[in-house]
Amino acid sequence: MSKLFPTSTAGSLPKPSWLAEPEKLWSPWKLEGEELLNAKKDALLLSLKEQEAAGIDIISDGEQTRQHFVTTFIEHLSGVDFEKRQTVRIRNRYDASVPTVYDAVARTKPVFVEDAKFLRKHTKQAIKWALPGPMTMIDTLYDAHYKSREKLAWEFAKILNEEAKELEAAGVDIIQFDEPAFNVFFDEVNDWGIAALERAIEGLKCETAVHICYGYGIKANTDWKKTLGSEWRQYEESFPKLQQSKIDIISLECHNSHVPIDLIELIRGKKVMVGAIDVANHTVETPEEVANTLRKALKFVDADKLYPCTNCGMAPLPRDVARGKLHALSAGAEIIRKELA
Numbered sequence: 310m311s312k313l314f315p316t317s318t319a320g321s322l323p324k325p326s327w328l329a330e331p332e333k334l335w336s337p338w339k340l341e342g343e344e345l346l347n348a349k350k351d352a353l354l355l356s357l358k359e360q361e362a363a364g365i366d367i368i369s370d371g372e373q374t375r376q377h378f379v380t381t382f383i384e385h386l387s388g389v390d391f392e393k394r395q396t397v398r399i400r401n402r403y404d405a406s407v408p409t410v411y412d413a414v415a416r417t418k419p420v421f422v423e424d425a426k427f428l429r430k431h432t433k434q435a436i437k438w439a440l441p442g443p444m445t446m447i448d449t450l451y452d453a454h455y456k457s458r459e460k461l462a463w464e465f466a467k468i469l470n471e472e473a474k475e476l477e478a479a480g481v482d483i484i485q486f487d488e489p490a491f492n493v494f495f496d497e498v499n500d501w502g503i504a505a506l507e508r509a510i511e512g513l514k515c516e517t518a519v520h521i522c523y524g525y526g527i528k529a530n531t532d533w534k535k536t537l538g539s540e541w542r543q544y545e546e547s548f549p550k551l552q553q554s555k556i557d558i559i560s561l562e563c564h565n566s567h568v569p570i571d572l573i574e575l576i577r578g579k580k581v582m583v584g585a586i587d588v589a590n591h592t593v594e595t596p597e598e599v600a601n602t603l604r605k606a607l608k609f610v611d612a613d614k615l616y617p618c619t620n621c622g623m624a625p626l627p628r629d630v631a632r633g634k635l636h637a638l639s640a641g642a643e644i645i646r647k648e649l650a
């Protein structure tokens with residue numbers, strides 16, 4: 310990016326109420342068939358326009374065509390039975406009924422490639438596409454086939470690589486992998502998690518990012534955060550190895566979180582998407598608050614590598630709140646741009 314402090318979001322944005330029930334994760338679609346397909350495209354366009362109107366520099370799809378950031382991708386694969394469900398513990402945090410892996414997993418058709426082409430056609434700005442990361446994918450499934458988290462993650466990494474290559478060909482500038490599981494399973498992250506992520510980006514020429522966060526502002530996550538104490542040092546576990554990895558950009562949570570900001574020093578040299586917008590409350594930040602978070606981060610990130618961002622996705626927020634937060638993000642980044650000019 311030639312512009313200093315280019316803004317973006319972690320990925321998801323609220324959907325219009327005519328498409329899905331608002332302020333809800335896994336919200337069911339309100340339409341079906343051809344009508345649903347067209348409505349998803351309309352929502353994608355709307356999301357694009359709202360980001361452009363708010364002055365966001367790197368545009369995402371707002372995840373308007375997916376019900377959930379992990380589940381929707383897996384639904385497109387073979388080898389997973391969504392009827393046969395088992396209860397497992399997600400990220401050691403809450404129980405959920407999840408689908409079963411019963412056979413070798415495979416991507417029989419592209420998942421988001423048509424959506425990416427559609428978004429590409431409608432904007433000249435840089436676009437970023439989020440995919441679930443291999444470790445986060447395995448954590449939301451019951452595996453009755455491979456019986457090995459590492460093996461299944463490796464298979465998913467190969468599948469993600471196929472999708473990523475087609476997204477790159479469709480004109481996506483940055484491909485991001487969402488790995489909230491990196492904040493939980495530290496031994497696995499270092500043993501094979503980062504290696505699996507590098508398998509997923511193998512051969513890509515576009516930029517690549519990994520998003521590691523403390524999750525959406527849903528109750529299971531906010532309850533978990535209360536158990537983490539006054540200092541959240543989870544990033545300390547994965548950052549040293551990520552600094553050595555081939556990933557270009559690390560997207561992380563900062564504003565209103567208990568992450569000691571100096572941990573960013575551990576990834577010096579990488580581009581950093583600094584979370585300057587809290588997604589776990591409905592209070593819209595002031596531009597000055599955003600600027601403050603960015604100023605603090607600037608002590609540990611070179612200016613040309615700092616990308617102002619949101620802490621996580623904003624799908625569960627009311628639309629007007631999310632819109633306000635997008636505007637605050639741009640205005641805060643502009644304050645810092647002027648200061649450095």
Ligand SMILES: [Zn+2]
Pocket residue numbers: 319489520521522523524525620621622
């Ligand atoms: Zn997140």
